[in-house]
Amino acid sequence: MKKRIAIFASGSGSNAQKIMEHFKYSDTAEVALILSNNPESYVLQRADNFEIPSHVFDRHDFFQTDDIVKLLKNLNIDLIVLAGFLWLVPENLLKAFPNKIINIHPALLPKFGGKGMYGDRVHKAILEAKESEHGITIHFVNEHFDEGEVIYQAKFKVESGDTLEIIKFKGQQLEHLHYPKVIENLLKKYN
Ligand code: GRF
Numbered sequence: 001m002k003k004r005i006a007i008f009a010s011g012s013g014s015n016a017q018k019i020m021e022h023f024k025y026s027d028t029a030e031v032a033l034i035l036s037n038n039p040e041s042y043v044l045q046r047a048d049n050f051e052i053p054s055h056v057f058d059r060h061d062f063f064q065t066d067d068i069v070k071l072l073k074n075l076n077i078d079l080i081v082l083a084g085f086l087w088l089v090p091e092n093l094l095k096a097f098p099n100k101i102i103n104i105h106p107a108l109l110p111k112f113g114g115k116g117m118y119g120d121r122v123h124k125a126i127l128e129a130k131e132s133e134h135g136i137t138i139h140f141v142n143e144h145f146d147e148g149e150v151i152y153q154a155k156f157k158v159e160s161g162d163t164l165e166i167i168k169f170k171g172q173q174l175e176h177l178h179y180p181k182v183i184e185n186l187l188k189k190y191n
Contacts, residue, residue, distance in 0.1 A: 079183065156171075
């Protein structure tokens with residue numbers, strides 16, 4: 001049986017796009033649902049393009065009810081993938097999917113993570129700290145921002161003269177390359 005993936009995204013959804021492309025003809029897994037707290041998110045258009053159902057929810061649904069847990073359980077979701085989703089995952093969801101929720105972060109955790117460390121702020125902090133290397137982290141999600149066990153990291157060297165746009169682009173390239181493969185490897189380990 002194919003494993004079933006649910007992706008949470010709030011923004012552009014370029015990672016979600018790569019994951020949907022990767023699993024479109026896969027025997028291992030399929031993307032069963034895209035979820036977003038942002039009705040304007042471009043990820044919803046991307047889901048439509050792949051004819052993958054999507055679900056928009058609000059803060060109340062997510063934090064005060066079991067609606068999302070029920071939806072994911074009803075759809076027999078095996079793995080929850082966060083791809084540009086900024087809210088902390090509540091306890092009911094963590095308990096319902098132990099070690100089955102992963103996230104991607106645009107830096108080498110544990111450095112440059114935590115609340116408020118997202119998007120351009122991360123890359124700006126890297127340049128300000130004159131870091132010699134930068135990269136991405138794929139990790140399990142727990143009750144704290146960016147603190148769950150690391151599954152995979154990929155790095156690149158920050159060259160002198162690199163701008164925010166350059167390091168952001170290099171990081172995105174690594175995310176797009178590795179996230180789908182890491183998801184596939186993880187799912188192959190589940191029975
Ligand atoms: C990525 O940089 C990811 O690391 C972070 O949010 C961004 C999402 O980008 N968690 P996109 O919406 O997939 O383009």
